[in-house]
Amino acid sequence: MNQASIFELSGRPPLSKALPLAVQHVVAMIVGCVTPALILSRVAGLSSQDSIILVQGALVIAALATFLQLFPIGPFGAGLPVILGVSFAYLPTMQAIAGGYDLATIFGSQLVGGLIAVLVGLNVKRLRVLFPPLITGTVVFTIGLSLYPTAINYMAGGVDSPSYGSAQNWLLAFLTLAIVTVLNHMGKGIFKLASILIGIAVGYILSLLLGIVDFTAVSSASLFQAPRLMHFSLRFEVAACFSLGILFAINSIQAIGDFTATTVGSMDREPTNKELKRGIVGYGLSNVLGSLLGGLPTATYSQNVGIVTTTKVINRYTLSLSALILLIAGLVPKFSALLTTIPQSVLGGATISVFASIAMTGMKLVVSEEMNYRNTSIxxxxxxxxxxxxxxxxxxxxxxAWFQTIFGESPVVIATIVAVALHVMLPKRN
Structure with missing residues (x-):
């Protein structure tokens, strides 16, 4: 492969230029990628060993999904400079499924959802009309709102902790939140991009000084472990498949926004219909693969889209180094085990800002359309x-029971159904 510029889509630029930019992408997304696995492992009551495997799966599937989008295989993958990782968008519904069933049901539903995403990709032009910014924005806004109680419970130390609600937990949480907020608003360059990572690092160091970090899982973890095929098994429940399947359909449509933002912001063009179709089909396939390897549902990462559009670095080799770093991290259980030792209060202080950002992203999409009586009603x-x-x-x-699982556990499902139904039924003019 010939030497190339980091501003070219194809080719291999010098490693000295590509590696720092690749690390920047990893720093911006790694916390968001593993946090859903950390939260879900506690909701599902997993052992420390299974928690490590779930975090490993998150890192490995993020790497494989990114590789597939960067370097398509047949009709799978867009060939565009995007990074994928485990998404918070699925977390409320997965928490409900984990509480009512188990992880096997999540992965069974994910397999079905991945196939739904493939179907959406094949019919993307027909289905886009049902999900304008008003509808996707409403769904994203609801996702953000529904995650707030999770963050608050974590800030208090976790509902399963004997120290739940203690002053120490709140101190750690607010210190972490303060650092993240200050760096987000006043930091520049890597300090702004890595604000969440730095906030967690400071909170973690303080936790070490307080003696509340348990390294038992790290000491017992091995140095290398390949992903375990169907370690959590697969279980299919109609209600759970329906709930998660809806989210896959929505995220398939929403991915169009990230693909478009990437090409418009960094390549001065709209993505082609072929790129969109192959990108969404690839997204579906990678989630089918994730269900078998213990990797939770993925989506395109908007923060990495932001890096690409800001720096104009679109080189796929550079972004593939990011995926390679994630893959190596996922194959090292001691690294995954170290992540599971982060105190819940520190994690809560960092993630509440993420959840707030999700809600506000949804609101931005909503207000991009006219806020007349019809739209505000929806x-x-x-x-x-x-x-x-x-x-x-x-x-x-x-x-x-099936009705309660679909409509009573996750607010995202019912919000989506109501939003789409009202969008179709209400007259466009008021």
């Missing part, structure tokens, strides 16, 4: 019914 009713019913799930106690 947003308000969808979010109200989604959040309200999920927070008062006992109101559905007389309904069948």
């Amino acid at each position: 947003v308000g009713l969808s979010a109200a019914l989604g959040i309200g019913i999920a927070d008062s799930s006992a109101a559905l106690s007389t309904f069948p």
Whole structure:
């Protein structure tokens, strides 16, 4: 392969130029990639060994999904400079499934969801009309809102902790949050991009000084371990498949925004229909693979899109180094085990800003359209019914178990159904 510029899509630039930029991408996304696995492992009550395997799976599938998008195989992958990782968008629904069933049901539903994403990719032009920015924005906004209680419980130390709600936990949480906030608003360059990572690092160091970090899992973890095929098994429940499948359809459409932002911001062109179709089909395939390897659902990472559009570095070899770093990290259980030792209060202090950002991203999409009576009704009713019913799930106690799983556990599902239904039924002019 010939020497190339970091501003060219193909070719291999010097390693001295490519590696620092690759590390920058990893720093910007690694915390977001492994945090859903850390949260879900505690919700599901996993052993320390299984928690490590789940974190490993998150890193490995992020790497493989990114490789597939950068260097397509047949009709799978867009060939565009994007980074993929495990997504918070699925977390509320996965928490509900883990609470009602188990991880095997999550991965079974993910396999079905990946196939749904493939179908969406093959029919993307027909389905886009159902998901304008108003609808995707409403869904993303609801996702952000529904994650707030998770962050607050983590800031307090985790509901399963004997020290839940202690002053020490809140101190660690707010210190971490303060550092993340200050760096986000006043930091520049790598300090701004790595604000969450730096906040967690400072909170972690303070936790070490307080003697509340347990390294038992690290000492017992091996140095190398390949992903375990179907370690968590697969289980198929219609209600769970329906709930997660809806989110895969939505995220497939939402990926169009990230693909478009990447090409417009860094390549001065719109993505072709072929690139969009292959990108979404590749996204579906990588999630099918993830369900078999223990890697939770993935999505394109907007923060990495932001790096690409800001720096104009679109070289696929450079971004593939980021994926290679993630892959190596995922094959080293001691690294994954170290991540599981982060105190929940520190994790909560860092992630509440992420969840707030998710909600505001949704709001930005919403207000990109005219806020007339029709549109405000769609947003308000969808979010109200989604959040309200999920927070008062006992109101559905007389309904069948499958109905409660679909409509009473995750606010995202009902918000999506209501938003799409109102968008189709309400007249466009008021």
